[in-house]
Amino acid sequence: MMTKTRYIVLTLAILISLHYILSFSHEGYGRATSLDSLRKSWGGFGSSPGPDGERGPKVYHEPPYKTPVPEKYYLTPDVNGTMPRHANATIVMLARNGDLNGVVRSLTQLEAKFNTRFGYPYVFLNEEPFSDDFKHNVLALTNNKVEFGLIPKEHWYQPAWIDEEKARASRKKMEEEHVIYGGSVPYRNMCRFNSGFFFRHELLDKYRYYWRVEPDVRFFCTLSYDPFLFMQDEGKKYGFTISLPEYDATIPTLWTAVREFVAANPQHVLPLDEGGMGFLSEDGGETYNGCHFWSNFEIGDLDLWRGEAYRAFFEHLDSKGGFYYERWGDAPVHSIGAALFARKDQIHFFDDIGYRHEPFQHCPQEPAHSREQCDCKIDDNFDREGWSCLNRYDRMFT
Ligand SMILES: Nc1nc2c(ncn2[C@@H]2O[C@H](COP(=O)(O)OP(=O)(O)O)[C@@H](O)[C@H]2O)c(=O)[nH]1
Numbered sequence: 001m002m003t004k005t006r007y008i009v010l011t012l013a014i015l016i017s018l019h020y021i022l023s024f025s026h027e028g029y030g031r032a033t034s035l036d037s038l039r040k041s042w043g044g045f046g047s048s049p050g051p052d053g054e055r056g057p058k059v060y061h062e063p064p065y066k067t068p069v070p071e072k073y074y075l076t077p078d079v080n081g082t083m084p085r086h087a088n089a090t091i092v093m094l095a096r097n098g099d100l101n102g103v104v105r106s107l108t109q110l111e112a113k114f115n116t117r118f119g120y121p122y123v124f125l126n127e128e129p130f131s132d133d134f135k136h137n138v139l140a141l142t143n144n145k146v147e148f149g150l151i152p153k154e155h156w157y158q159p160a161w162i163d164e165e166k167a168r169a170s171r172k173k174m175e176e177e178h179v180i181y182g183g184s185v186p187y188r189n190m191c192r193f194n195s196g197f198f199f200r201h202e203l204l205d206k207y208r209y210y211w212r213v214e215p216d217v218r219f220f221c222t223l224s225y226d227p228f229l230f231m232q233d234e235g236k237k238y239g240f241t242i243s244l245p246e247y248d249a250t251i252p253t254l255w256t257a258v259r260e261f262v263a264a265n266p267q268h269v270l271p272l273d274e275g276g277m278g279f280l281s282e283d284g285g286e287t288y289n290g291c292h293f294w295s296n297f298e299i300g301d302l303d304l305w306r307g308e309a310y311r312a313f314f315e316h317l318d319s320k321g322g323f324y325y326e327r328w329g330d331a332p333v334h335s336i337g338a339a340l341f342a343r344k345d346q347i348h349f350f351d352d353i354g355y356r357h358e359p360f361q362h363c364p365q366e367p368a369h370s371r372e373q374c375d376c377k378i379d380d381n382f383d384r385e386g387w388s389c390l391n392r393y394d395r396m397f398t
Pocket residue numbers: 093094095096099125126127128186187190213214215296
């Protein structure tokens with residue numbers, strides 16, 4: 001008993017010394033972990049339990065994705081082609097009837113590289129009914145279950161309480177300034193839907209995990225392990241492949257709204273160094289660096305979005321009207337949500353999934369490149385470019 005206590009005291013002493021040495025020798029570390037700076041900027045929270053009731057900081061030596069995915073997730077089907085186990089998961093695609101060609105391209109690859117073997121069901125969503133032609137062409141590509149869903153009007157269209165005059169003026173200004181999709185209302189509907197509503201669609205009610213796929217994306221590599229089982233068994237909540245900064249012009253007041261929410265709802269938010277604030281901010285939450293996970297690819301836990309914390313967060317953001325008065329994207333909104341409500345080690349970088357959505361791609365490096373037979377040029381990889389935010393993710397674990 002005595003020896004055990006002595007070990008604990010010794011370990012604590014070493015950790016505390018290490019913290020102080022790092023605080024003095026690494027300016028960034030000191031700034032990021034200074035309780036004063038965290039409390040000052042975020043209004044006094046910092047020790048509340050996380051959404052899943054866990055408490056206390058973990059110690060990291062390297063980003064979690066540096067540890068290879070355990071062999072137990074590399075599954076082989078039995079003689080009937082059935083996998084020994086599945087997660088409760090679905091592949092989700094939001095699309096218009098006119099997106100059919102791109103849908104076919106994405107789906108053909110996903111089936112060939114992953115889902116013919118793994119057999120996960122699909123859910124397609126649209127604010128208009130899918131045409132027979134769309135359904136026919138999709139069903140021809142897979143033997144897996146496919147469901148086509150209609151999005152309720154109140155989940156999609158610009159709400160009546162939005163001041164249309166103000167919204168129109170903002171669209172005009174953004175269009176003149178050549179902000180991408182700056183003049184588009186449908187794009188704004190889409191961003192708001194993905195931010196706050198897709199996970200409420202009745203076709204998703206029965207599922208826990210989802211993989212978001214878009215038309216016209218590419219998958220370069222075989223995926224021979226089950227990413228859903230990995231998420232489930234390893235307790236991950238959000239997975240990404242590419243991370244980059246958002247255009248400032250689309251989110252002028254987003255961070256102010258986020259800070260308001262945090263100040264008013266400290267009970268919902270993880271302590272900053274347990275969550276992903278190190279990814280989002282250079283100054284302990286004072287300002288937003290624009291970094292976000294590129295949400296055209298997501299593998300996530302629907303319960304992260306369904307939970308009280310994220311719902312309250314979305315309601316707060318929505319009430320500001322920024323989806324229409326500005327052009328808030330679902331990528332920064334999801335990323336900030338994940339960083340506030342999931343522990344940083346529950347946010348996973350799928351380093352071994354080769355993926356392209358124009359104009360960027362993630363090409364896995366060795367040993368994954370050979371093992372998963374990736375057909376991308378190994379040095380054509382977004383993380384080698386200055387724009388990648390992966391270094392902001394990595395630094396949270398070192
Ligand atoms: N049903 C529907 N889907 C849309 C609409 N606008 C965009 N999407 C889908 O939303 C996702 C993102 O749209 P996309 O045009 O790819 O935007 P980008 O990736 O930001 O350039 C894709 O899955 C699109 O198919 C729309 O008006 N209706």
